[in-house]
Structures are given as C-alpha cells and as structure tokens.
Amino acid sequence: MNELPPLPQRSARRRPRASELKRAAIVDAALAEFSRYGLHGARVETIAELAGVSKTNLLYYFASKEILYVEVLKRILDQWLAPLKAMSAEQEPLDAIDAYLSAKLAAARDQPEASRLFCLEMMQGAPLIAPVLAGELKQLVDEKSEVIAGWIAQGRLAPVDPRQLLYLLWAATQHYADFATQVRALSGSGLEDPAFFATALATLRRAVLEGLKPRAD
Amino acid sequence: MNELPPLPQRSARRRPRASELKRAAIVDAALAEFSRYGLHGARVETIAELAGVSKTNLLYYFASKEILYVEVLKRILDQWLAPLKAMSAEQEPLDAIDAYLSAKLAAARDQPEASRLFCLEMMQGAPLIAPVLAGELKQLVDEKSEVIAGWIAQGRLAPVDPRQLLYLLWAATQHYADFATQVRALSGSGLEDPAFFATALATLRRAVLEGLKPRAD
DNA sequence: CTTTCGTTTGACCCAAAGGTCAAAAATGAA
DNA sequence: TTCATTTTTGACCTTTGGGTCAAACGAAAG
Numbered sequence: 001m002n003e004l005p006p007l008p009q010r011s012a013r014r015r016p017r018a019s020e021l022k023r024a025a026i027v028d029a030a031l032a033e034f035s036r037y038g039l040h041g042a043r044v045e046t047i048a049e050l051a052g053v054s055k056t057n058l059l060y061y062f063a064s065k066e067i068l069y070v071e072v073l074k075r076i077l078d079q080w081l082a083p084l085k086a087m088s089a090e091q092e093p094l095d096a097i098d099a100y101l102s103a104k105l106a107a108a109r110d111q112p113e114a115s116r117l118f119c120l121e122m123m124q125g126a127p128l129i130a131p132v133l134a135g136e137l138k139q140l141v142d143e144k145s146e147v148i149a150g151w152i153a154q155g156r157l158a159p160v161d162p163r164q165l166l167y168l169l170w171a172a173t174q175h176y177a178d179f180a181t182q183v184r185a186l187s188g189s190g191l192e193d194p195a196f197f198a199t200a201l202a203t204l205r206r207a208v209l210e211g212l213k214p215r216a217d
Numbered sequence: 218m219n220e221l222p223p224l225p226q227r228s229a230r231r232r233p234r235a236s237e238l239k240r241a242a243i244v245d246a247a248l249a250e251f252s253r254y255g256l257h258g259a260r261v262e263t264i265a266e267l268a269g270v271s272k273t274n275l276l277y278y279f280a281s282k283e284i285l286y287v288e289v290l291k292r293i294l295d296q297w298l299a300p301l302k303a304m305s306a307e308q309e310p311l312d313a314i315d316a317y318l319s320a321k322l323a324a325a326r327d328q329p330e331a332s333r334l335f336c337l338e339m340m341q342g343a344p345l346i347a348p349v350l351a352g353e354l355k356q357l358v359d360e361k362s363e364v365i366a367g368w369i370a371q372g373r374l375a376p377v378d379p380r381q382l383l384y385l386l387w388a389a390t391q392h393y394a395d396f397a398t399q400v401r402a403l404s405g406s407g408l409e410d411p412a413f414f415a416t417a418l419a420t421l422r423r424a425v426l427e428g429l430k431p432r433a434d
Numbered sequence: 435c436t437t438t439c440g441t442t443t444g445a446c447c448c449a450a451a452g453g454t455c456a457a458a459a460a461t462g463a464a
Numbered sequence: 465t466t467c468a469t470t471t472t473t474g475a476c477c478t479t480t481g482g483g484t485c486a487a488a489c490g491a492a493a494g
Contacts, residue, residue, distance in 0.1 A: 038337075053263075124254065179336075200378075262450095281453075
C-alpha cells in the first residue's frame with residue numbers, strides 16, 4: 001500500500017462547504033454547552049445532540065473535547081476584544097466611554113453565552129487562555145489605559161485609575177449576561193426586553209458617566 | 218434484633234465536638250474546590266484529600282456530592298446577604314451606599330471563593346438556589362429597593378433604578394473576586410494588596426458615588 | 435461501473451469518579 | 465470489663481463519559 005503521499009495537501013483546492021457548516025454547527029452547540037457547564041461539566045454527547053450529529057461524528061471533526069473547547073474560545077475572542085479596540089484618543093472621552101458602555105451592554109444582550117464562557121474560564125484560572133490574557137489582551141489594555149490616562153492628564157476626565165475604570169465597565173455590563181438568572185429572578189426581565197435595556201443603560205450612564213465628568217480638583 | 222428504636226433522637230443531648238470540626242473542615246475544602254471547578258468539575262476525592270480525610274469517610278458525613286454542595290451554599294448564604302441587610306432608610310444615602318461598597322469590596326477580598334461559587338451556580342441557572350433567589354433574596358432586594366426609592370423621592374439620591382443600582386454595586390465589587398485571574402494578569406496585583414484595594418475603592422467612589430449625588434433635575 | 439476519498443455510524447474499550455458495603459477500629463457509657 | 469454506638473477504612477461495584485476502531489456509506493472522479 002502507499003506509504004505516505006508526498007504532499008498531503010489537506011484543505012487545498014475545492015473545500016467542501018457542507019463540512020464547514022457542520023463544524024460551525026458543532027461549535028455553536030459547544031458554545032451553548034460550555035458556557036453553561038464549563039469544560040468539565042459539559043458532555044460531548046449533549047453537544048453532539050444539540051448540533052444534530054452523532055458523538056462519533058463530532059469526534060471526527062474535533063479530535064477531542066478540549067480541542068473543541070479551545071476552538072470555541074478562539075472563535076469568540078476577536079468579537080470579545082473588538083469594542084475596546086474602537087476606543088481612540090481622538091474621541092471625546094465621555095463619548096468614547098459612553099459608546100463603549102453601550103457596545104458592551106449590547107454584547108451582553110446579544111452574546112451572553114460568550115460572556116459566560118469567558119467568565120467560567122476566568123474563574124478556573126484561565127488555564128487555556130492565559131497566554132492571551134498576558135499577551136494580546138494586556139497589550140490592548142495597556143494601550144487603552146494610556147489613552148485614558150491622556151484624557152485625565154488633559155483634565156477631560158475625572159482622575160481615576162484607567163485599568164480600574166475598565167474593570168468597572170466590564171463588570172457592570174457583563175454582569176447582565178453572567179448573572180442573567182439572578183437578574184431575571186429579581187427584576188422579572190433581562191436585557192432582551194428593550195425597556196429593561198434602556199433602564200440599565202440609563203442607570204449606568206447616570207451612575208458611572210456622571211461621576212467621570214472632570215471637576216475642579 | 219431490634220426492629221427500630223421508637224425514638225431515633227438524632228443529634229440530641231451531648232453532641233460530639235470532633236465530628237463537627239471535621240464536617241467544617243470538609244465544607245471548607247469543598248468550598249475551595251467547588252468555587253474553582255463547579256459542582257460537576259470538582260472531584261470528591263480531591264475535596265477529601267484537601268480536608269485530610271478519606272473519600273469514604275467524607276461520604277459518611279455527607280451522603281452525596283450534591284448534598285455537600287448544597288451544604289456549602291447554605292453555609293455561605295448568610296454572610297453573603299449580610300451587608301445588604303445593614304442598609305437602612307435612616308442612613309444618609311451616600312454614606313449607606315459607600316459603606317455597602319466598602320463592605321462588598323472587602324468581602325470580595327476576604328471571601329473570593331464564596332463569590333466565585335455563587336457566580337458559578339448562577340451561570341448554570343442556579344438550579345440549587347433558585348428558591349432562595351425567588352424567595353429570601355428577592356424579598357430583601359425588594360425591601361432595600363424601597364429604601365433607595367425613598368431616598369430618590371426625597372431628592373437625596375440621583376434618580377436611578379434601585380435594582381439596577383444594586384446590580385452595579387454587586388458587579389463592580391464581585392468582579393475583583395470572580396475575575397481575579399484577569400485582574401492579576403492586567404494589573405499585576407489584586408485586592409489583597411492594600412494599595413490596590415485603595416485604588417479600586419477610590420475609583421468606585423469617584424465613578425459611582427459621584428454620579429449618584431442628586432442634582433437639580 | 436468502479437475506484438477513491440471524505441464522511442458517518444454503531445459497537446466497543448477503558449479510565450475516572452461517585453457511591454456501596456461489611457468489617458474493623460475507636461469511643462464511651464454502665 | 466463489656467456492650468453499644470459512632471467513626472473509619474479498604475475493597476468493590478456501577479455508571480458515566482471521553483475516546484477508538486473498523487466497517488459501511490456516499491458522492492464525485494475516472
């Protein structure tokens with residue numbers, strides 16, 4: 001039999017479309033499960049059922065549970081970091097922060113699963129995305145912290161620690177995704193309700209943005 | 218042999234002290250593990266090792282993993298709700314909120330595991346503490362929301378949705394416990410560092426409390 | 435039609451982990 | 465000392481669940 005073809009040339013030439021769709025369906029299902037039960041708690045068979053494939057078939061596309069997990073993380077990382085990247089020194093500080101707040105709140109509404117998955121991963125010590133934290137994310141945060149620090153130095157923003165400010169914005173918005181169950185139990189609705197969304201945003205604007213206005217310190 | 222003693226009288230009279238200590242040690246160890254890996258991810262044997270007992274012996278004190286989990290949740294529920302209970306209408310609004318902020322931030326520093334455990338439980342839909350959410354917690358939140366609404370009606374606090382305000386305070390403080398890994402990766406330290414704690418509190422005071430001051434609306 | 439390569443499946447394997455059991459060891463009253 | 469009760473242990477059972485394997489299927493190329 002053939003020992004080995006010199007050039008495996010894996011996904012070259014015409015790539016099958018159907019299989020890509022299937023991979024996507026599996027990743028979607030995996031996000032739903034992982035975001036709810038974490039890497040350990042999620043069951044491969046459940047993910048397979050959710051995606052409408054057999055467990056064995058899933059393992060054909062993703063060699064192991066952990067590989068699938070990492071794949072899910074990779075897929076949502078970019079959209080996760082995107083809003084912060086938009087913040088730039090040229091903007092009016094309060095406008096920029098307002099826009100970021102809105103974008104993150106909308107993200108918490110539209111991709112709550114992504115938020116929860118990151119939260120879960122973080123609470124376990126971020127074993128699989130530690131490199132991203134210490135690398136790409138840290139660089140991005142350092143950069144934007146400089147922007148914020150610049151605004152403060154110009155007296156256009158209240159003197160707060162830039163990083164702490166980012167934590168506050170993240171916490172305030174992601175909370176609606178991560179603690180959706182609690183919010184729903186206490187308020188009776190969540191961000192998917194436009195009225196609720198408006199109230200949440202209004203509260204954040206008043207409580208956070210007002211306090212960030214510069215004063216004569 | 219005896220069929221059944223008429224009165225089992227379980228923990229009556231002199232209760233053994235040593236066994237209570239052992240139960241406590243197990244619950245402590247369980248909190249550490251559950252808060253990190255969740256109900257599904259945590260291993261009973263690991264908890265047993267951490268507590269310094271054999272797995273079988275642990276199962277002697279707690280009939281099942283889930284029973285132990287619920288026990289852990291019950292044990293930390295009170296200390297979890299305590300700070301909010303302290304808030305009363307007689308206080309000066311901004312002082313009360315300031316005190317609450319400080320208390321919750323200190324709790325995030327001193328009992329980060331409790332914070333993470335609640336976060337995990339919440340993200341899974343709070344299957345085991347849903348009754349508490351809909352019952353005790355909701356009642357407490359409704360009550361304190363009234364207090365806050367009263368302050369607002371008196372013009373002593375900015376007009377924000379009381380519940381949303383509570384969410385903001387929770388989110389902002391618990392974030393330091395739940396996302397400790399991320400905070401440490403980005404800031405290089407956490408709440409256990411007094412300087413960091415002070416900066417965090419100062420930022421929250423400036424960003425949140427300032428915005429809550431009443432104005433001529 | 436036949437070959438071929440990618441896909442799909444069900445049967446199977448195996449290790450991990452929760453939980454059981456009966457016997458032994460401590461503990462403590464009488 | 466003795467007897468009963470509580471605690472502790474190691475061996476074992478059972479289920480769960482991730483992963484393997486070889487055979488079968490199917491569509492496109494030859």
